[in-house]
Amino acid sequence: MEFVERTFHIGKISFPYIPGYFSFREGEGTIRAYQKLSNKPDLLMINACGVTHPANAGFASHIGVVLDKPTIGITKRMFCGRAKIPQKENEAQPLYDGGKQRGWLLKVLSETKPIVITVGHRTSIKSCLEITIKCLKGSKMPEPLRLAHRCAGEEKKKWGKSSGT
Template identity: 40%
Template sequence: MKDSDIEEKSLKELQKELSQSLILEDSFNSVEKVAGVDQAFTDRFVYSGLIVQDKSFLNLEKKCARAKIKFPYIPGLLAFREIPSMLKVWKKAEGKADLLFVDGHGIAHPRGLGLASHIGIVLDVPTIGIAKNVLVGCFEEPEKVGEAKDLEYGGEVVGKVLKSKEDCNPIFISPGHKISLETSLNLVRKFLKDHKLPEPTYEADRLVEECKEKN
């Protein structure tokens, strides 16, 4: 067995272990500020863009950071590749948000610890995973805008499949940490405006691409 195979196996075991620490119920009283974070890549660096918004979609902060890529692209282990830059950009934010929208999965993951769940444990903040593609599970396609269907995996409902915009594929929502599935869905709906993705995630996506181009 190669050393890389041993490392991959040990990291998967670590994910299983960390998933036991997840809190999948609401651990906050109210949400006044929400942050969205997204990543972009070059050959050498991973960039993170962070947007902090209030409930009226006003951008309160915009921050960027980058880190050297030190981990290969392995599906299911993306957190080990992306978290270093996410930690950097989170530390730059002056007023911490009550909740973090993450471009990635929460518990809808082979070992129950997607990027949103992993970063939630590391930062000890409530997180929601919002992904454009399914990683695990089966579901019925929602037909009407605003309609959500269960995402099931391993005999459990691990997320929601939401049709957020007409003529667009659905988005995949799963709780990351310190939040319930139902509240995750409700908050994503609350922060939807004119785009497929909720506004904090949409703005973070635009920001990180700008950051990458400038460097």
């Protein structure tokens, strides 16, 4: 795995942060940034929920449908669903919501809380976990998300207050 390209978008936020309604706040900016990519990826890792959502369609799922692209949703804490908490490093526990498994809790590092991995769009329970694990590179969060987050921070510093992660 190696870095290929990065793009970003700066615009005015026109919707407040309301858990459950991410798409309205960050949808446009995310799509704009995606459209600027010269190399379109085969899959998107989104820092938000997938199908573990009150409407079974969190931001990761929503963006996957809009862009017609497979997605995986990864967050630092659960929004919906129930799961046993993995204690041992490398341990994964199934995350259930709406009567079926929709993701995992993965204890990446022994000293930090597990990350939440959820099916977004056109990915499976099995593939979302496998792909995420393949993207781990020593940090709690998978490398693509870590780099994207760092990139956002850099641009934010250059342009001042105006973005949204």
